[in-house]
Amino acid sequence: MGLLAKLLRGVVNEVADDTVRTILRDQYIENLFELVPVMKKVNPINLAEIGMRAAKGIPVSRPLGSHIHFSPWEQLLFNPVHLFRFPTPENVSINTSVKIGPRAKKPLNISIPVMIAAMSFGGALSKHAKIALARAASMAGTATNTGEAGLLEEERKEAQLLVGQYNRGGWLNSKDKYSRLDAIEIQLGQGAQGSAPQRTTAKNIGEEYREVFGLGKGEDAVIHSRLNGVNTKQDFIERVRELKEETGVPVGLKIGATHHLEKELQVALDAGCDFVTVDGAEGGTHGGAPILEDDVGLPTIYAVSRAAQFLTGKGVKGDVSLLAAGGLVTPGQMLKALALGADAVYIGTAAVLAMVGDQIGRALPFEPPTDLVVYTGKMTDHLDLHKSAQNLFYFLNACIREMELVAASLGKVSLADINKEDLVALDPFLAKALKIDLGFVPPESQDVFYGDLARLNLPGTQMREATH
Amino acid sequence: MEHLTNISDTLSAFHSDLNRIQTVAGTLAQVERQHYDDLTKYDDERLTRIAVAEQSSSRQLGEIKQLCIAMAQKIEEIQQSTARK
Numbered sequence: 001m002g003l004l005a006k007l008l009r010g011v012v013n014e015v016a017d018d019t020v021r022t023i024l025r026d027q028y029i030e031n032l033f034e035l036v037p038v039m040k041k042v043n044p045i046n047l048a049e050i051g052m053r054a055a056k057g058i059p060v061s062r063p064l065g066s067h068i069h070f071s072p073w074e075q076l077l078f079n080p081v082h083l084f085r086f087p088t089p090e091n092v093s094i095n096t097s098v099k100i101g102p103r104a105k106k107p108l109n110i111s112i113p114v115m116i117a118a119m120s121f122g123g124a125l126s127k128h129a130k131i132a133l134a135r136a137a138s139m140a141g142t143a144t145n146t147g148e149a150g151l152l153e154e155e156r157k158e159a160q161l162l163v164g165q166y167n168r169g170g171w172l173n174s175k176d177k178y179s180r181l182d183a184i185e186i187q188l189g190q191g192a193q194g195s196a197p198q199r200t201t202a203k204n205i206g207e208e209y210r211e212v213f214g215l216g217k218g219e220d221a222v223i224h225s226r227l228n229g230v231n232t233k234q235d236f237i238e239r240v241r242e243l244k245e246e247t248g249v250p251v252g253l254k255i256g257a258t259h260h261l262e263k264e265l266q267v268a269l270d271a272g273c274d275f276v277t278v279d280g281a282e283g284g285t286h287g288g289a290p291i292l293e294d295d296v297g298l299p300t301i302y303a304v305s306r307a308a309q310f311l312t313g314k315g316v317k318g319d320v321s322l323l324a325a326g327g328l329v330t331p332g333q334m335l336k337a338l339a340l341g342a343d344a345v346y347i348g349t350a351a352v353l354a355m356v357g358d359q360i361g362r363a364l365p366f367e368p369p370t371d372l373v374v375y376t377g378k379m380t381d382h383l384d385l386h387k388s389a390q391n392l393f394y395f396l397n398a399c400i401r402e403m404e405l406v407a408a409s410l411g412k413v414s415l416a417d418i419n420k421e422d423l424v425a426l427d428p429f430l431a432k433a434l435k436i437d438l439g440f441v442p443p444e445s446q447d448v449f450y451g452d453l454a455r456l457n458l459p460g461t462q463m464r465e466a467t468h
Numbered sequence: 469m470e471h472l473t474n475i476s477d478t479l480s481a482f483h484s485d486l487n488r489i490q491t492v493a494g495t496l497a498q499v500e501r502q503h504y505d506d507l508t509k510y511d512d513e514r515l516t517r518i519a520v521a522e523q524s525s526s527r528q529l530g531e532i533k534q535l536c537i538a539m540a541q542k543i544e545e546i547q548q549s550t551a552r553k
Contacts, residue, residue, distance in 0.1 A: 093497060093498070093501060093526070093530050095530055095531075095534060096527050096530065096531075097527075097530065097531035097534050097535075099538075109531065109535060110531075111524075111527050111528045111530075111531040112527060139521075139524065140524055141524065141527065141528040141531060393520075393524070394517075394520060397520050397523060397524050400527065401523065
């Protein structure tokens with residue numbers, strides 16, 4: 001060991017000894033260790049956000065949605081078959097295509113049941129990022145979504161299939177724009193923001209953004225809490241009818257999922273919507289107030305299940321497509337959402353992270369990875385468009401291949417054939433709520449189990465029926 | 469009546485063409501799948517990339533096949549309904 005190394009080792013040893021001694025002897029009032037219980041009590045995210053609120057006095061804008069895992073996807077498992085029914089032979093193709101809005105004059109056909117979620121040019125992402133998303137979606141035979149924006153010509157050109165959001169900002173709501181879409185999604189809310197208003201200030205709006213959105217110089221981009229001219233259910237019904245007649249493409253409703261879900265969906269059915277998009281509480285965003293992300297909405301797992309049960313109950317399952325969104329990041333979660341009744345899913349956060357992929361190093365260590373893709377990012381020019389599209393295409397392909405493997409193991413020949421009967425739950429309350437079997441006991445003993453559970457009358461285990 | 473006969477003949481032709489497209493799409497989808505299997509055997513990064521593109525193409529051809537089947541069924545329904553008139 002060299003002299004310098006010996007010296008350094010001695011210094012480190014002294015410092016370590018002193019630190020341990022201080023931590024173990026000093027009272028909290030003068031001990032840095034105080035931060036550990038504080039962090040544990042407040043948690044590091046809340047601690048940082050307290051500081052951010054205190055520094056500026058305005059709501060914090062947190063990217064990519066809530067960090068809380070509301071949906072217990074890990075409590076659901078698929079059931080492969082071996083003998084009583086046989087798995088699908090490996091030389092048989094698994095059908096992955098889906099028709100969205102089959103009742104529309106011009107339904108939307110996609111090759112895979114995964115679409116790129118609504119992330120707007122300007123309000124959220126840079127032009128390069130939007131083009132890369134569109135290109136990857138086209139390569140995979142699926143659709144991308146404009147988000148709440150105007151019509152970005154480059155995105156339209158790259159996207160084989162483009163779902164456009166008829167939005168509360170009004171930027172895509174003229175016939176010359178929405179008649180160029182392959183499906184229209186009326187955006188009245190989202191998982192990460194509820195139906196709250198949003199504003200992008202003029203100082204963050206560049207020339208091209210202004211042009212695409214049709215904004216004047218110095219004008220803010222405002223998303224209102226209501227759609228312009230829609231103040232009654234009848235207004236909404238009229239608007240849907242007009243859009244359907246004018247375009248012939250599927251017209252749907254997107255909402256942030258809430259406990260009022262069934263009432264909202266009933267209005268969508270009354271209006272003749274071709275599809276409904278439910279965005280769970282885990283939904284992402286370019287930047288939203290933490291209270292809207294963490295404390296508002298209904299988790300995706302319950303939203304999908306409730307919406308599917310509602311559509312089935314109304315006898316329109318299969319006629320009105322159900323699109324699920326909100327925090328779906330693994331192919332397992334996506335496939336479980338499909339099994340619970342979604343016809344297709346949207347991915348946002350996962351798509352962005354996949355797109356950035358190994359380019360993450362270009363932003364680190366001095367900037368966060370999202371700096372490469374968000375409109376206001378300082379490093380958007382460093383995003384390699386071709387590589388980004390390729391990365392996302394590979395990600396989509398890998399996800400679908402993993403789903404195909406599960407489908408084969410379940411003995412299915414189409415992803416659309418996978419349903420709740422292929423799932424089992426590891427939690428009795430979840431099993432009851434989602435109407436799927438509980439894995440603890442055989443199928444024929446389910447009722448006996450719940451009866452025994454009710455009779456035990458354990459605190460926290462009473463089913464609602466048992467308490468009434 | 470002649471008009472109806474023309475429509476009937478046109479529908480029959482469309483039905484036949486759709487069946488042909490469906491068969492070709494199905495066959496090509498199988499070929500692409502086989503390419504994927506063949507190319508991934510070599511454990512080579514560049515070949516794997518080509519294989520992934522083949523796999524995705526196979527899925528999209530599978531979608532074309534499904535669309536053709538659905539359209540052919542629709543044509544059969546129209547043919548049956550016009551025959552009843």
